[in-house]
Amino acid sequence: MKIRIKFRKYGAMKFVGHLDMMRYFQKAMRRAEIAICYSEGFSPHQIMSFAAPLGVGVTSDGEYLDIEVGASKTSGDAIRDLNAVMADGVEITGYQKLPDNAKTAMSVVAAADYDLFYKEGYHVPASVEQFEEGIEAFFVRPSEVLVTKATKKSEKTMDLKKLVYDFRIRVEDGRPVFYLLLSTGSVDNVKPELVFEALLASMGLVFEADAVQIHRRDVYAARALKADDGFRFCSLGEMGEMV
Amino acid sequence: MELQEKTAPEPSRKLHENPDKKRKLALSDKILLRVEKPARYIGGEVNAVMKDPSEVDIRFAFCFPDVYEIGMSHLGIQILYDMFNRREDVWCERVYSPWPDLHRVMKEENIPLFALESQQPVRQMDFLGITLQYEMCYTNILQILDLSGIPLSASGRGERDPIVIGGGPCAYNPEPIAEFFDLFYIGEGETQYDALFDLYKKMRSEGAGRKAFLRQAAGIPGIYVPSLYEAVYRGDGTIAQFHPIEEGVPGTVRKQVVTDMERAVCPERPVVPFLKATQDRVVLEIQRGCIRGCRFCQAGMIYRPVREKSVERLKELAVTMLKSTGHEEISLSSLSSSDYSGLDRLVTFLVEECRKSGVNISLPSLRIDAFSLDVMSKVQDVRKSSLTFAPEAGSQRLRDVINKGLTEEVILDGAQMAFEGGWNKVKFYFMLGLPTETEEDMRAIARLADETAARYYETVPKEKRNGRCQITISTSFFVPKPFTPFQWARMYPPEDYIGRAKIVNNAVKEQLNRKSIRYNWHEADVAVLEGVFARGDRRVGAVIRRAYEKGAIFDAWSEFFDYGRWTEAFAECGVDPDFYVMRERGLDEIFPWDFIDAGVKKEFLKREWKRAMEGVVTPNCRMQCQGCGANQFGGGVCYENQD
Known part of the structure; x- marks a missing residue:
């Protein structure tokens, strides 16, 4: 199931660069127990992609990442669980299911x-x-x-x-x-x-x-x-x- | 194509309002956007502890004097950070060395060094604790004090300055940096910090001053207050006497150890850095200490006795820590994981558990044998990973001198099993300049690598080979450390070390399989300096200060290390570095660290030094107790199977 997550980035978090944000969200998915899917192979990685990288120093009310999950919690529960494990300066504001044929946010x-x-x-x-x-x-x-x-x-x-x-x-x-x-x-x-x-x-x-x-x-x-x-x-x- | 008009933008929320009001960053946007990796300085990471300063009695800044990514990887701080913050009356925060780019800005603009959590100046804290993990961070200690606005010398500090504490392995010879510290904590922090904090609170509420507090603190086991001791030197520069200068101050400071590892604090919610730290994983400490007794190894002596955590406790901790951090990798930590008695059960559990959740396992410090190869083939990509051996010396003779039990047969058989299992990369670690080393020992390093390569070509048929095998040899130069059997040993001039590396390098070139062997060696001058700090006395402090004034910081980083600066500093201070490193010390000499009781007795170390000279190996702690003295702590391996 394809899921699109929307988040805000503000305060001190604006100094955390794009690559570190990707690592941050990989760990956040585990902490929040989101049933994210993994790629095959010896070093499996989470199926996750970001819409548009945000430069260091820039804040945002509209950031997006797409993930693939095996089974999903309700949007409300997922947002609650994710926000419970966020650092100050990142807030999850959306969690939506995309049509199966949806293209990635990035594309x-x-x-x-x-x-x-x-x-x-x-x-x-x-x-x-x-x-x-x-x-x-x-x-x-x-x-x-x-x-x-x-x-x-x-x-x-x-x-x-x-x-x-x-x-x-x-x-x-x-x-x-x-x-x-x-x-x-x-x-x-x-x-x-x-x-x-x-x-x-x-x-x-x-x-x-x-x-x-x-x-x-x-x-x-x-x-x-x-x-x-x-x-x-x-x-x-x-x-x-x-x- | 035509653009449909969008309606005029409305403010989505008040733009100038910072929703993160609690924490105002110490550095301006202007500075943070100018320096490399600003995320080093912002704090606010997941699991970082925030408290209300008005609701705590004690503010503690815990510092690892190196860059954030290194410091954040250190397990010791994580343990004490967790333990201190469990107390409602203490707020422990973290401090790391500002990178040279920020260092310059802070000096120019007079910005005081701050703790990451509160972003408030270190100078406002009650305590500044600095962990001393390696000697080459000593100038960074001065950087931390200087940027904090704390007088470098303890004697220059007033009532408003924090109490500066040192701890960690280098505190086992605190003398070269003694003048910069108010007190040192000798041993494992879990045991006496509560007593120290309680004393501090009590005395402060009674209105006692700094001096009175330090005098009382000197009575807590494991606490060393350097200003209360004095060293008297002989004409030849060695120590004549070392003693307390006040009545009632203990003459010996005894190392503190945790005896109940089961109930010892373990961080269940380690801080998760935004930046990729050196250890970007859950670190699970399975045991402390080492049974092996390698004669060069300080950790193997000062962390005695070996104490294990139970498999059940470790399973529980692994699950908790993976959940609270979200890390995708877990690593076992100990000096010699293969000696952990529950390794098989623990690793089997982790492999099962981690397979379910896509977590990787990394297994450093494992002896290469059938079991470890089987486990490793399950948890890593055989084609990409390499296997590591640390024979430390090339010849069996020299391995016997250093009491490294590994034999050539074990190494070659291990390598062969690995080759059969699909690996083709092997790393070897050796030391040069070990006591009694001859040219023959140096050349044996190259031969061992060659024989390992030969095993590959004998074992793996051509059609199954994944190219050549790759044998990488790395050598470092041996630095004698306090509280080891080699504490009497001498070092050699940098040119001599480079000569030894050249002998190895030439020998590698003569080998049949030279194309499969790569050789790297470390810097030599930095090793000599490390040697001076490791076994120096109070007179070395002035040199460290002078080198810092000349601009030395980040000496552990080759891109910043400047030996010339140090040579000048020694000359200007009238201190001869050779006195500390270039002579074999007499068995009766009083060492600067002799006032510390680290458990292992000097008599035991002397015995081991003599056995080394005879090339006689000593059995490990589980085979036969050698009466080193560590059994005085009443726990661990010394009392196994004695019920």
């Missing part, structure tokens, strides 16, 4: 959305109005927004106009919060810091990585719409059903 990821904001104690380098104007000039008005990102071997030029699906600003506690909905996954993966750094550069400002908290809100798959040839984003947490 269906198409987008993710983020909030970016200046951390407490850090100077916000421009006013909300200046940022609004900056986004207009950098992103909304141009017909293409080309940025280059360094990959392992070479540089890649991307048009953010096609890969940033939403970019707006709102105000919370008098401070700007930037919202980004970005193409994510193995083909066109856009990182939020890349977009934000490009915005700041267009405004003549410098991006300081540790001044800005990046918070992932959710991760989405693309679902085709029947009526036309458009598509809509569907949260990875809404593709299964409760057990």
Whole structure:
């Protein structure tokens, strides 16, 4: 049976990297006595895969991992048992059964959305109005927004106009919060810091990585719409059903 | 393709609010995002113990002076962490050495060292306990004190500084680092810490000061307060006298041991690190001590007598610990697992239990024989794993000198059985520079490897071979340790050691099966320094301090070790390292550690030293009691079969 687990990652846990999170969940499955399936062979490993790796320092309300289980507890019991063995800073918020033919979270990821904001104690380098104007000039008005990102071997030029699906600003506690909905996954993966750094550069400002908290809100798959040839984003947490 | 408009985002929750409010990290995001592996410094791991500081009487910071991944793998701290935290009035937390990258930042920005659980400064604690597992961590002790803002010398500490305690194997000669500690705990921590804590609480409530507390603590069995003792030296540099300077302070400090292993504390909920620690598994301690009596081995002497846990208790613990940690591997821990009397029953149980739940078993320190090979073939991939032999010396003559019972026949037969079972990788561990070693002994290392390889080609027919066999030889340089029969032995200059390694290396090249043999040897200068620390006296402390001031930390890590810095430090302090290592010591010499009663008596060690020189082996504890002195503790192997 395929199961999709949704979790939040916050607080000090943002310093635990992706590979360590995978090891963390392997042990958590044992502690919570989830009847997870193992691969064959001499060193069997748990059948488990993550949707989209989260960078060190980034918090999230919408992380996903898919597992395969022999028999399942009810969603409520599984969430309770898992949360009973979590470290502070990881909270299980969903446990759903997927259709048997469902593709893994990793392979269906198409987008993710983020909030970016200046951390407490850090100077916000421009006013909300200046940022609004900056986004207009950098992103909304141009017909293409080309940025280059360094990959392992070479540089890649991307048009953010096609890969940033939403970019707006709102105000919370008098401070700007930037919202980004970005193409994510193995083909066109856009990182939020890349977009934000490009915005700041267009405004003549410098991006300081540790001044800005990046918070992932959710991760989405693309679902085709029947009526036309458009598509809509569907949260990875809404593709299964409760057990 | 057209994107359907998403509705405007609403705040999902208050973004600036930290739901994890209880713990504010000691280091800023800026620092944590800049250093390697920030998860070393955040605490909050599964099974880490959190308490309310206002509800405890004693704050204890327990430190392993090396990097987190090493320190977290140490069983001793886990045991005491569990035991201390069972007390409602104590909160025990963990501290490890900040890696050099963070060390630099903390020095630059004046950030005090903190305990992982509370993230509060170590200096605010009542006690700082430092475990002393190997000599090359000594500069890291100074790093810990320095970053904590605690004066390096115990004599410079005031009422607001924590009481700094040392314990562990290196505490059996605490003298080179004596000035940095307020007290040492000699022996197994399970026995006297309660008394120490109770005394501390009582005296504090009476308003007593630091000095008065230390004076009283010196009366607790196993507690050594260095400031209450004095060493007087002879003109030749050896010790003339070592004695307490106050009336009523005991002249001898007796090692403390657990006599009832059945009821001894065992951590049922060990902390599970986020990072991959060296021991990323459940470690099940099956017994303490070793019956073998290898003459170079300090652990084999200071952990006497052998005490076993029952199979029933171990089964229960294994199940509990696997459940509470979620680890996917379990490992048996002891100095010589093959000597554990219930091994067969325990391993059979674990193999069954672990098969059900996909848990791996690792079995270090097992003698290679039919039983262990059968077990190993069930729990590991034969093609990938290698088998390990530790003959320690190449020739039978020298193995008799060191009392390592392993014979060439046993090694070769074991290897042959392994080859027949499908293994083709064998590792050998040897020491160079052992007492009485000759060139012939060194060359015998290469020959033993060659004969092992020959067995493979004789035993396994061509069509069944999985390529060549791979024999790996590793040699380290022998360092004499206190409380061993070799505590009188001398060492040799680094160039001499390298010469010995070259002899082995050349001999390997002459062997018929040289293409199947690989040879690695360890650094020589670090071994000599380890020797100075192992058998040094109080005068060595100044050198350690000077080397730290020159930037020495993480000396156990070859990438940070700088011998030149140490040579300078010795010269500047006017201390001659050769005095401690390059002479064979007289049988009447007073050693810096003679005031410690480790169970084994000096007379026994002398007897063993003489037998070594004669090349006579001594039977193990189960075959025949040698009257070493460990029976004074009233338990363990000394009293087996005596009902």
